[in-house]
Amino acid sequence: MRIVDCLTNAHNLALVALAALICVLGSWITVSLLKRVRSTRTGTRAAWVFLGSVAGGATVWCTHFVAMIAYEPGVQVTYEPGLTGLSLFVAICGCGAALLMASLRFNGSALVGGLVFGLTVAGMHFIGMAAFAVDAVIHWSTPYVVASVIGSVLFGAAAFKAEKLSTTARNSWLAVVLMVLGIVILHFTAMSAMTILPFVPQDGVLTGDDARQAIAIGVAGVGLLVLGAGAASYALDTQSRSQAEIRLQHLIEGGVDGMAVERDGVIVGANSALLKLVGVERPALLGQKLSRWVEDVARLADGDMVQSSLTTAEGEVLPIELAAKRDHASEGEVMIYAVRDLRARQAQERRIAHLARNDSLTGLPNRASFLERLTRQTDTIKPGATLALFALDLNRFKEVNDLYGHAVGDQLLCRISDHLREVLHEGEFIARQGGDEFVAMAEVSSRAEAEAVAKRLRAAIIRPVTIEHADLACGASIGVSLWPEDADNLSTLINNADLAMYRAKASLTQDICFYEADMDQAVRARRRVTQALREAMDNQRFELHYQVQASVQTGKATGYEVLLRWKDEDGRYIPPSDFIPVAEETGLILPIGEWVLRQACKQAAGWAEPHKIAVNLSPVQLGHVDLPRLVQQVLQETGLDATRLELEITETAMISDMERTTHVLRQLKDLGVTIAMDDFGTGYSSLSTLRAFPFDKIKLDRSFMIELDGDLPQSQAIIRAVLTIGESLSIPVLAEGVETAEQLAFLRAQGCNEVQGYLLGRPQPEADALSNGAAVVASLSDAQPAEVRAAA
Template sequence: MRVLTCLTEDHNLLLVALAALICVVGSVVLNRLFDKTRRSSARARLPWLFLGAMAGGATIWCTHFVAMLAYQPGVEVAYAPVLTGLSLLVAMVACGLAIGLGAMRFRHAAPVGGAVFGLGVTAMHYIGMSAFTADALVIWAPAYVIASVIAAVAGGAAAFHIATDDRPWRRPVLAPLLLVLTIVALHFTGMGALTVMPLAPSADATLLSDADALLAASVAAIGFLILGTAVASYALEEQTERLSRDRLSALIEGSVDGMVVVADGKVRLANHAFTELCGVQEGRTIGSPIEDWIEDVVSLQPGLLMQSRVRARDGAPVPVEIAVREETTGAKGAAVYIYAVRDLRSRLAQERRIAHLARNDSLTGLPNRTSFLEKLERLATNAHGFALLAIDLDRFKEVNDLYGHAVGDRLLAHVADHLKAATREGEFVARLGGDEFVALIPIVERMDAHAAAERLRQAISTPLEAEHAELQCGSSIGIALWPDDATEPSVLINDADLAMYRAKSSLTTDICFYEGAMDEAVRQRRRITLGLRDALENDRFELHYQLQASVETGDVTGFEALLRWRQEDGSYISPADFIPLAEETGLILPIGEWVLRRACAEAAGWDRPHRIAVNLSPVQLSHVDLPRLVHQILIETGLAPHRLELEITETAMISDMERTTHILRQLKLLGVSVAMDDFGTGYSSLSTLRAFPFDKIKLDRTFMSELDGGPQSKAIIRAVLALGESLDIPILAEGVETHEQLTFLREQGCDEVQGYLLGRPRREAVDRTSVADDTSKVA
């Protein structure tokens, strides 16, 4: 009641209301500045601490001084200026200490700072009261003084503690209210402790003078000015931070990855991509611990790209890739982190698909060559016995040619499906490419492999309904056994292939086991094919030259270039063995070009302008660029066109007579002569002679070897020579080895000869004009 009586009877209520206004506004500002200081980094804390000390001290002092001006004890009063100024300084220092202590990181820092605030307010109040002077007797009530101190300390500690609580209404509302109550309780309880007994009563002492009113207004104005400065600074800082947050929000929202800003272990900002990953509505993640959304977040280190999982609320955890960056230092020294979270589901699915494609055929879904080789290596290491089946589809090319590749792909997928269905436990089927399949079959006996092959063959032959037709493929299967046929995986594959090719060429069986003796010929063909490529790349071919001479005069008319393939041991492989293989594999084109270029180059360097004859393969003759190639070689080597003679066989013209004739005419236009080689062994000699005007006919060597065998050979030779004479085409007889053969040809009017009688082929052409001495005077 004493406090209330003091308030209602001894104070001017108008000034009390002004003091209360200052107190309320100042308490709100002080609370905001304390929170700002507490949340600022150590580097940015000092300016806010200074501003808080100024604003808080001014608030307390202005509230106290205006309230003191409102106090009317019934006597004239005055205030000592030094003590009054000292009380303002104490208020500012006390607020600075209180805010600084409350913002520290030790336990109970806020209540300790609040207690310091209460003590500072108390010191300011009683220093200010000591500046009070009047013509009266001043009596203090110690109980009220103690009560005011307790109220200030307890209220300050409670207010600062509440100011650190982020729950709704506590920090923004309850903390300022407690500060107001603390200041009010201190002041009016302290004023209730004061009793003023006038020595000489004054009639005007109870009225508010104009000077006092002006002084109160001035103090209030100064207080509000200081508070306005603090509020303006706070507002500018808040605006700057808001703009920064808006820019950061716009930045992270523009990212396709999830972006999260975390401070004090809680989500402060999250973009739409992250909330979508979490399976929640926007805003639901704000304020929650980051551990609620990201697994093993403690193990994530700034600067490293790491994988984790997001705990989605509406499904299974989402695999993500997270990059963490430490941006600034927040409240209580805790770092502010920015998490970039990338959804890995699409990439992992793509990686699984790529891994699947790397080990499986994209068309059929069967394991591919890589998987097959790995499986074969494992079996070769661990298994005791198994069979490798090399499977090739029959008549598959016909399906592609007749119905197109789309239907062919459907047929391959159909075959693959039935192969998988026919495969038993422990068996393995793969597609190597095209229409080639393989199977690995565990076996105990040899016939187990044959039974498995027959089962797979029947599965392959299952018809497919497509294009209004029933499409069906057969198969040729070669079987190689481990370890009976091979103890190396590569050799086993080769053996199975050899057996498969034998099955493909067989008319009686579709399944063949590998047999070394029967498959050695195929192996030899493969070795020769590989050797041809090596010889071509490393220039291991040679040209030998066989002399051609006139029967009538014995003069050398030219040389035929013969290709030879020398081996490392000095032996030669017969052209009859490697030329057919070169034609089958297409190597005859680069080999033929090499022969033509080398023969022309060497002939161009001869002292005498002898003619050089070069054989053309049917494959070369069918190539449309042959005339251009010949022309280019003649230009490069400098050989005169009339010195080059190209020899072709009859069979080379049969496949496409019109096209071949066109190419030969282009060659004739270059000035090159064309000879028909091996005449008499083809299928349409007379029609060929009629289709193209050859420059020479070469009689095949077989007629010379059979010359002594009976009258038929002599009759054929006479007929050919007569045909050449009637067509005005010179005849050259090959394979002349005896004087009797030469004499017969001279008697029948043959133009030219070549053979061992004139000389064997040599590495270099014999540079001479006549061979009469070597042939017992051929002329």
């Protein structure tokens, strides 16, 4: 009641209201500046401490003196200027010390700062009261004085603690209220502790109600001016920081990863990606700690990156990658966190790992998985057990691709793969090798059981399927090799299964073949020939032999056919029939054919007589798009006249692609070379071939010469027909394989133009063939009639 009586009866309520306004505004500004001091960096902290100390000191001092002026003790009041100034100095310095202590980073800093603030308010009040002079004796009540100091200290500490617990300046209202209560309780409790006993007035002091009101207005004005300056500084700083946060928000909003900005341990900014990841709205995230949702946040330092987990609002745990970066340019303890969702990357890694071990089309294990499984299976197989390896190849699959397209072919492969999965038993394994080839393995106890597994796999393959309203089915060729019966290493085991599969594919009656050691010598021999051909190319073991061609009527040599010979390491010649087909199958015929063409033109260019050379072209060479360019290049490099070069092709080479082959041959003729049809009469449609392209020569196949010795009328009739066709089309005819004088006499009688065979000379190296060329005339002359010999 004493405090209430002091407030209501001993004070001017209007000035009390002014003091209350100053106190509330000043406390709000002081609390805001205190929060700014906490968040600022060391470099600018002193400036903000200074502003906070001025604003806080002015708040306390102005509130006190306006309230003092509002005090009406019933006697004249005076104020001693020195002590009044000292009270202001104490208020400012004490508030600065309180702000500085509260901003330090140690446990209890807020409470210590609050205690200093409460003591500052009490010290300023009692120093100010010491400057208060009246014409009376002042008596102080010790309990009230102690209560006022305790109240000031407690509420000051509570205000500073509440400010620290608040996250933003807007929710610091509790700290403002506690600070106002601390100041008000101190003042009015301390004023209630004072009892005034009238005394003799003092001289030389300002007295009167007018003077008191003027001082009150002046003090209030100065206080509000100081507080306004502090408030303006804080508002400008707040606006600047708000703009910086907006720019930062725009910056992090553009990130694909989730971004969060923590200041002093709480989130002050987050982008939409993080909100979507966590599954909350922005208000629920701001002001919280990121560690509430993300693990390992506390142990991350500047520049660290770890893989962690995030718990969404629904409780789902997501794998993430968390990176932390300290923002050294911002005020306070600012950390920027990047949260990357790893679900897509982990799914991609799982897909890559799956593709590394599985076929991308069918989903079956691939060759790498097959080799790994085969290695493990052979290493762990029980003694006495047998591992059967199955090589499977689809029959007629190319027809499906050609008729229905590759998309349907892919669907068929997927359906067949599903069928194979369905029939697998426990412990069996199947993989796709590529294309239409599969491989499987199974532990068996006998060949009969292995055959049963092969039949089961074949039945799954040949099962008809319907794709896009078409009923499709493929056959299957399966080769089987057994471990360890058929091989002592994995490479041989796989190779033997392939050999058995190729044998099944070539067979008309068997779809399943077991490997047998003595049945694939031809395949192995072919592989040895292929390797030997490559070595012969590298070591230049090929030779060119020449066989003379002569005119039947004049007996003169008209040219030489170039024939390739291969001498092995033992000095023996390998028949062309043994290596030319292999070279064509493997593609080695291209570099070999180029070597033959280049070497023959180079040698012929140096001959004394400008005889023609006839070079055979393989169908593989003829199908190569660069053949005309190659021939032109060789002629230019060797200097051989194009009219001296004759290229021989077979009918088979033209039949495969008549239009394209005809186009290539016309390009060759445009170069000036001549084109001869070799082995005429043994192809598929000789007459249509002659009609398609104007050949420069027809070479009659040697098989007709062999049959001619048997006096077969059919062979004689065919030879006459071919010679008649050549004469009708104005195409000279050369007969191959002439070995007897009777054959030559028959050809002369029928009007054949040229001949070639052992009767004239065998194929020989260049020097021997040229030196024996003159003997051709003599051998032919002996077989000619007298009038022809005389003309010759």
